[in-house]
Amino acid sequence: MNIGIVCYPTFGGSGVLATELGMALADKGHEVHFITYNQPVRLDFITHKLHFHEVLLEEYPLFEYQPYELALSSKMVEVVEKHQLEVLHVHYAIPHAYAAYMAKQMLKEKGMNVKVVTTLHGTDITLVGSHPTYKTAVEFSINNSDVVTAVSNSLKRDTQRLFNIKNDIEVVYNFIDTDKYDKEHQKECKRIALAEPHERILTHVSNFRPVKRTSDVVKVFNLVQKEMPAKLLMVGDGPDRVKAEGLVNDLGISDKVIFLGNSNEVAKILCYSDVFLLPSVSESFGLAALEAMAADTAVISTNTGGLPEVNTQGKTGFLSNIGDVEDMAKNALTILKDDETLATFKANAKEHTKQFSLKNILPVYEDIYKSCAVKV
Numbered sequence: 001m002n003i004g005i006v007c008y009p010t011f012g013g014s015g016v017l018a019t020e021l022g023m024a025l026a027d028k029g030h031e032v033h034f035i036t037y038n039q040p041v042r043l044d045f046i047t048h049k050l051h052f053h054e055v056l057l058e059e060y061p062l063f064e065y066q067p068y069e070l071a072l073s074s075k076m077v078e079v080v081e082k083h084q085l086e087v088l089h090v091h092y093a094i095p096h097a098y099a100a101y102m103a104k105q106m107l108k109e110k111g112m113n114v115k116v117v118t119t120l121h122g123t124d125i126t127l128v129g130s131h132p133t134y135k136t137a138v139e140f141s142i143n144n145s146d147v148v149t150a151v152s153n154s155l156k157r158d159t160q161r162l163f164n165i166k167n168d169i170e171v172v173y174n175f176i177d178t179d180k181y182d183k184e185h186q187k188e189c190k191r192i193a194l195a196e197p198h199e200r201i202l203t204h205v206s207n208f209r210p211v212k213r214t215s216d217v218v219k220v221f222n223l224v225q226k227e228m229p230a231k232l233l234m235v236g237d238g239p240d241r242v243k244a245e246g247l248v249n250d251l252g253i254s255d256k257v258i259f260l261g262n263s264n265e266v267a268k269i270l271c272y273s274d275v276f277l278l279p280s281v282s283e284s285f286g287l288a289a290l291e292a293m294a295a296d297t298a299v300i301s302t303n304t305g306g307l308p309e310v311n312t313q314g315k316t317g318f319l320s321n322i323g324d325v326e327d328m329a330k331n332a333l334t335i336l337k338d339d340e341t342l343a344t345f346k347a348n349a350k351e352h353t354k355q356f357s358l359k360n361i362l363p364v365y366e367d368i369y370k371s372c373a374v375k376v
């Protein structure tokens with residue numbers, strides 16, 4: 001099929017998922033066209049079946065805000081026409097679903113019928129989308145998509161609670177290319193570069209937005225390192241990074257915490273990890289936790305949103321109430337206390353990722369594209 005994928009090209013989970021999906025579809029022989037303002041960060045190769053169309057913005061002194069939706073919908077029309085796309089799969093409702101609706105209307109005038117699949121990822125519903133500034137347009141775009149998917153049951157429920165939704169929402173879990181993580185593990189894991197052999201390694205990967213509660217990551221680690229030798233790897237960048245670095249300094253643990261910034265090598269970094277910390281205030285799925293689990297890492301998370309659908313209490317890790325850093329630290333220590341317990345949690349985490357494998361989820365999206373493409 002000829003499929004257009006619209007996403008944020010950044011390190012955020014929705015962009016990562018959309019990019020991995022596009023690359024996997026191209027591997028299976030589909031013609032995939034990414035339409036966005038930059039080359040997606042994880043798009044590390046362009047094959048003859050994988051294309052990138054840049055949405056260019058014209059600077060004009062009158063505009064205090066650039067009208068991105070206009071540029072995006074015009075680009076969508078151009079690419080659909082030129083490459084005969086059957087489906088536009090938009091990831092993250094704002095403004096992608098709205099722009100896709102406009103593109104669809106413009107294409108109708110030209111006698112073309114493109115289908116719009118909207119995947120809801122989380123903050124587009126729970127934080128930003130339901131805000132009165134955007135709510136009307138987001139609700140409209142969801143109700144006017146041909147197919148709507150959500151990345152967890154929790155997000156489906158949130159969407160139905162926060163909006164007046166008239167169409168069905170299909171839950172399609174985020175996925176992981178488990179083979180990629182197996183390959184990373186087969187390569188020599190240079191753990192010694194980051195920690196002494198007797199030290200446990202805890203990791204956090206995020207966009208360092210307030211929703212991730214990165215101060216709690218530092219607080220949990222601080223309690224853990226008081227009980228056992230340990231290091232903390234902080235991967236990613238964002239508004240709260242400076243605050244987290246400040247807290248690390250104040251607690252006098254700078255020699256034990258390494259800030260690595262944004263990275264394209266998450267799989268490689270995770271091969272060092274024993275426990276992954278995700279104390280978010282809201283998380284519709286927690287793709288970062290799934291990636292950690294695929295790299296044999298147990299998860300300490302909050303019990304919010306879709307996290308209980310990914311992390312299983314007492315098996316792949318533990319879940320605590322938001323802000324309960326003492327409980328999170330206690331649980332981390334339970335996992336890390338001896339090699340045998342740690343090995344069991346790591347193995348369970350890895351095993352659990354099988355149900356979220358690319359092999360299982362990719363055909364679900366392919367079926368969605370096929371079924372909506374035949375609808376008139």
Ligand code: GMT
Binds near residue numbers: 013207211
């Ligand atoms: O985590 C973020 O803030 C980024 C955001 C995004 O859309 O890029 O992540 C959301 O989508 C991810 C992929 O589906 C989910 O794994 C995250 O849980 C979700 N984030 C939140 O709900 C806060």
